[in-house]
Amino acid sequence: MQTTSTTSASHDKGLQDLDQVVIRFAGDSGDGMQLTGDQFTRTTALMGNDIATFPDFPAEIRAPAGTLPGVSAFQLRFSSFDIHTPGDAPDVLVAMNPAALKVHLPELRKDGVLLLNTASFSALDLKKAKYEKDPRTDGTLSGWRVIEVDLEQRTLEALATSKLDNRGKERCKNMYALGILYWMFHRDIAPTEKAIAQKFAKKPELVEANLMAMKAGYAYAETTEIFQTAYRVPPAQMKPGTYRNIMGNQSLCLGVVAAGQKAGLQLFLGSYPITPASDILHQLSTYKHHGVVTFQAEDEIAAVCSAIGASYSGSLGITSTSGPGMALKAEAIGLAVMAELPLVILNVQRAGPSTGMPTKTQQADLLQAMYGRNGECPVAVIAASTPADAFEVGYEAVRLAVKYMVPVVVLSDGYIANGSEPWLLPDPDRLPAIPVAFAPEGQPGTKFLPYARNPETLARQWAKPGTKGLVHRIGGIEKQDVTGNICYDADNHQHMIDTRAQKVANIARDIPPMQTIGPRTGDVLVLGWGSTRGAITAATLRLQQEGHEISCACLRYLNPLPNDLEALLRGFKKVVLPEMNKGQLAMILRSKYLIDVQSYSQVNGQPFKSHDIHAYLQKTLASLGSTGSAKETRR
């Protein structure tokens, strides 16, 4: 699928090679920007480019049309080389209305291409977008390459023969814009033809109209003189294998399902709808043919409680949520810690506090995941760093939960959940084994000891109700080790507190050493966790090319921390930790290792831009006297 045969013959204008492009589609929530971006992404992935995406949408399903809060955007970056982020400033901005223009123009790269839909520039439209004057005529747009197209008019003309009413026709204007971009970037239209035919299989008139609009856009770009050049971005050199484009929530689901199968366990998801985690509930509920049970509970508490009940009875209990739901689940997670049952908690973080900004991203639930429960209540915490990485992290969470009989919190975030990237598919036969041994039937005359422990892991046995000879009682009350009987004895309580902590600490012996990009000593180590990984990697690589002694690393395991982390941190003059919170991991590391970790905090609901991290690190390096060799390289 790496040729562009459908289109290459039709280009008789100039064709220029680029190694990467960043495109942002912006319009009203109802303009279909997410669909347009998604189609461009699929096509581009199939054409062999590396790609990263960043959908950015409002919380309201349909905010008032034409207003600033109603603007929905989708940014994608594709390239001929390995990329780590969906890019900072777009090269191309598609703005479907004045509001989208207003919100996104400031970020468009100077000299960048602005494809502007001129259909709705009435005085009212301008007012809704808070423009006092028409930006097309007052010099606002100078400095960019502006292409003005009345997309609505053009689409209506193109669909003259369609059976749709005018409103229905107008709604195809996003496909017209997509057609223009497909021509500009030399994309194959066949995958979209197929996808649209599938999406609207039951409504042939919609398939026809959408495809007609797309082709008309393509032809318009090809024939009119406003478009002088088309661009080609040749495929990237990617690791050999089979790929699939994947979003973070999707791959997290696949990770837990794969792990469940490897472990021979029935998966039980208890969940309550919450942005941006609901897609996990949606997706797992389509895996009934894999035996996955999904339970849409009456609230967040019931969601986690039902998962605990499922784990108690021998399934693998999972619950998915975001920050506010995490807060509600705290007491029940404590019960799972006391009952020493496996439980996987998927927290797709969003911007808090309180309701915050549900569709925006943040990493501020780390301390909540670590400590947000009453008593000394340790759980394992691991974090996904990219959409594809979420597969491995979901898988690992299940492995740890059943091996150590402990709740495992997986931290993802909105940026990972809705972003996408090509995923090198793993060989299912080579995924790590997840052995599960339920307690065997008890012998007559013997008493089952629910808190007898595996001497190595300290995990207790998983005793399934329904198994002969195993009747026993457990609960949230402190119990005697080994017997599980209620026990208020002082020494026993200290022993149980220590044991539960040690059990989680033991996981550190079971995890791989830290990986770094760059040497394990130097001036600066940029440490990250979660979705900052891409921006950190991009900035670090650039600084390395500029001649600095800088390395970066990304933590997957946040509790327990890897055994070799301290030595790694001590190998650098300075450790910088960018986080989308007020320095939560920095605080943990500073207190644990007494190392002066420097927090670089950004909590604005947006992912870090790699050029911001680059600029910050430059200053840090300069303060250490490192000026680099000042080579200019690509972004």
Place this chain on the structure above:
Amino acid sequence: MTATPALSKKDYKTDQEVRWCPGCGDYSILNAVQGAFSKLGKQLHETVIVSGIGCSSRFPYYMETFGFHTIHGRAPAIATGVKTSNPALDVWVVTGDGDAMSIGGNHFIHAMRRNVGLKILMFNNRIYGLTKGQFSPTSEQGKVTKSSPLGTVDYPFSPIALSLGAGGTFIARGIDVFGPHLEDTICKASAHTGTALVEIYQNCNIFNDGAYKGFTDKEVREERILYLEHGKPLLFGANKDKGIRFDANFQPQLVTGADLGKAYVWDETAANVAPAMALATMNEAEFPVPVGVFRRREKPTFESGIQAQITAAKAKKKESLRDLLFAGEIWDVK
């Protein structure tokens, strides 16, 4: 129950010392449950008892079955996970009026609504015992307690009426001191496939002693208790000389003498919930107190619906793990 008792009451006793206050109604409930279980023909390991928090919720420790003493109010949610993930288990919830009606009210009504195959024994003592005597959602208005020195302003509600409203399919009431009747009611609950609620009036002799004295004392019992018997008229009194009928608006009326024949014939399986609702909300001072089965309607259970979807999906689509992962638009890089 026709099944031969495989186990005796004694088999259900654990080695744990029972720690309710001496004289607490919970003892007689434990006795009735052990009596009922010994008649159900189940094996010890097939049963799971899930409880929340409160005096009643210590119950699992005293039953030689699987037991899970969980957190305040959440037992129905946890039990829903247990039953849905393994429908073969016999799953019981033991809870109280604070646990089920207050902090756990949401889980309670949704278990009713879904018709999960749980048997819920709710010990209603109209007080918070474990926290030493605050009023509960079933305490009568004006009740003076530690947290309501001038009497409560809150109105109580009827757990039976709440359950009827939530679509419960088996709803019954027993009383701690009516051992054989309670045991029988628990057996009936057990025979029901969907959610079964047994509200058990329980005397807390420490913080709310005598709450039910007005109709449970031996001297008044016969005149004050209305035994609901399926297919029989609603009659009460030592000589069955009083009855209940409903007017056109389903308001209860006392009938005596020549009108006794107009007493309503009780049908616990009726589709119409109005008669049960009328009985559940009858003024306790004016009318007798109904015990027995208010409602019993078979309806497919939640867990059977879930399992049926999974079975059908598995029959319809076989997919290997490889096919699951290698799905959608995939491409090869050489």
